[in-house]
């Protein structure tokens with residue numbers, strides 16, 4: 001994978017007239033923040049630019065006015081474009097329905113990303129795997145092209161930087177991450193408000209659901225393993241669904257003695273979706289035992305049976321990894 005020079009990329013951006021930008025399916029803050037920052041910068045520079053994505057904008061991110069620019073189809077034909085840009089896309093297949101349009105595109109393609117697995121599928125590529133977010137890379141591209149970083153663009157980039165870095169908590173956060181954040185703050189990004197909206201705020205139903213889950217917190221293996229469980233009735237009583245359980249399992253892992261935490265969501269009677277988190281032990285191996293998988297420190301699987309049975313089986317599988 002060899003990157004194109006920034007001057008070359010600047011030329012591509014400066015000479016384009018009509019561009020589409022896409023990101024990966026099930027878009028996150030980094031994908032939409034980086035894509036829309038580029039889209040706005042191109043428009044501010046007098047170009048036609050469209051942001052397309054197969055899936056809808058997640059509710060939490062919809063608060064940014066620029067999100068209304070994200071479309072699930074291109075309003076012109078691909079043949080009318082001279083530039084097709086992908087952001088935060090590790091592999092062409094991650095573009096979903098737009099993958100075939102990208103592959104058969106006759107104009108110029110540009111690939112800007114931070115995933116280590118990115119093979120450089122664009123005509124021009126700018127992939128920096130040491131970056132915590134694609135939003136960490138976009139500013140240098142905009143600067144090279146002489147595109148202004150407006151307050152709105154700074155807010156979008158800050159949002160992607162905060163979300164992909166886990167509010168600056170991931171181990172790939174570097175001095176450059178903070179330098180970019182500092183620059184974006186100077187350009188007017190409201191990092192305090194973005195942090196609150198992305199990481200802190202929640203609905204009342206979610207807070208009550210969390211209380212229910214936490215009231216059932218229990219421990220095994222001398223306190224090294226923690227379980228929380230949520231029933232179908234909890235979801236019904238609080239008007240929530242599984243999308244509101246994000247962070248529950250991480251909360252259980254934050255307890256000092258706990259090495260592995262598990263959340264068990266009741267999918268239906270005698271069926272549980274387990275999410276596993278670990279500080280060190282291999283929970284991918286645990287999940288694999290039950291036909292699931294994921295990463296060493298974060299994985300998931302489906303289990304069948306009574307709750308107590310499921311807990312016993314998971315306890316034994318975790319015991320073997322500690």
Ligand SMILES: [Mn+2]
Nearest residue numbers: 030088134164
């Ligand atoms: Mn990303």
